[in-house]
Amino acid sequence: MSAHVAVVVPARDEAANIVGCLLAVRASLAAAVHAGAVDGVTVAVVAHRCADHTATLARTSLVGMPHDVIEDSGSATVGEVRRLGVEVALARLNVGSRLAERTWILNTDADSIVGPRWVSDVLRHGQAGRVAVVGMTRLRGALRSAAAREAYRQIIDAGVSGPEHDHVYGANLAVRADAYAAVGGFRGVPIGEDRALVDALIAHGLPVARPRDLVVATSARRTGRAAGGLADLLADIDRRCAPDLASRPIGSPVASPGVAGT
Numbered sequence: 001m002s003a004h005v006a007v008v009v010p011a012r013d014e015a016a017n018i019v020g021c022l023l024a025v026r027a028s029l030a031a032a033v034h035a036g037a038v039d040g041v042t043v044a045v046v047a048h049r050c051a052d053h054t055a056t057l058a059r060t061s062l063v064g065m066p067h068d069v070i071e072d073s074g075s076a077t078v079g080e081v082r083r084l085g086v087e088v089a090l091a092r093l094n095v096g097s098r099l100a101e102r103t104w105i106l107n108t109d110a111d112s113i114v115g116p117r118w119v120s121d122v123l124r125h126g127q128a129g130r131v132a133v134v135g136m137t138r139l140r141g142a143l144r145s146a147a148a149r150e151a152y153r154q155i156i157d158a159g160v161s162g163p164e165h166d167h168v169y170g171a172n173l174a175v176r177a178d179a180y181a182a183v184g185g186f187r188g189v190p191i192g193e194d195r196a197l198v199d200a201l202i203a204h205g206l207p208v209a210r211p212r213d214l215v216v217a218t219s220a221r222r223t224g225r226a227a228g229g230l231a232d233l234l235a236d237i238d239r240r241c242a243p244d245l246a247s248r249p250i251g252s253p254v255a256s257p258g259v260a261g262t
Contacts, residue, residue: 003123004040004103005029006089006177010081010170011045011110015052017219018045022061024113029065032119042066044089045110048081049073054110066092079193082107082170083186090177100178107194109171111219113140121214122174130209131179132201135172136165141220143234148241152234164210170194172216179206191229 007025011018025043032038043062047055047069058069068088075081086105095103106122108114115121125133143149159166173194183200186193201208222235 001102002037002039004093004095004099005032005038005106005119005123006041006086006093006103007043007106007108007119008082008085008089009043009045009058009108009110010048010078010085011050011054011058012048013050013052014054014110015057017111018054018057019061020113021108021110022058024115024118025108026062026065027116028114028118028120031116032123035120037120037123040093042068042089042092044085044092045069046075046081046085046088047071048075068092077188077190077193078170079186079189079196082193083188086180086185095177100181101176103177104174105177105180106174107170107172108216109218111221112137112171113217114172115216118214118216125209125211125214126174126176129207131206132173132175132198132208133214134165134168134198134208134210135174135214135216136167136212137169137171137216137218139220139234140217143220143241144238145241148237151237151241155233160212163212165212166210168195168198169216169218171218172214173198175201179204182206 007029009021022043029038029041033041043065045058047058055069055071070084070088072081072084075084093103104123104126106119122133143152175197179201183197183204187196189196198208220234221231222238
């Protein structure tokens, strides 16, 4: 049976990135529809407190397909932003209890680029009763020294075991609509809303897939949109690995590399 798919993208002042992000999302959705894996799609972009043309560019990029671009000034946290996007997307798909078990909510970030098989691969990993799929990311851009690259690699490798991992990335996170509702959705927290959702699913005994081979490319920028997110982690690693600090050990990172909002 084909799935319904909603893709949710939070964005704040992402005029430089939103077009590339959404064109990649469109291509991945189209490939899944063409393959017969998907028969209903929508994209929800939440333009949160944007002072640039993010919302206009998002609307232009999504012309010709079901979508919503929500200009949001009321949300106080990234958790609320993602939650709003999910609510609007599911309303457009008209998802009730009958459809919830075959409706998937796919989350990515505006500074990220999904692959052409992203949607299809999420659905493949979601087979056999899995209610969520937690993928990996790779950086688009480099850290500033060999020592910094090694430090980041060690953080990633510490969370990898065989074909799976224990990282959580809002840029590559999918959950079935019925499971999302069962655990109360995204929490209204300023950071770590992605991990909180996954932790809630696990606490409810719901099966989660954590494949290493499902990868989204995300920005290696050092100035992000959420304090304590990936951008802050990368900036901290660069600082700690600068030549004048080379003798100092890498301390505890400011955040997990799986924190949403870069």
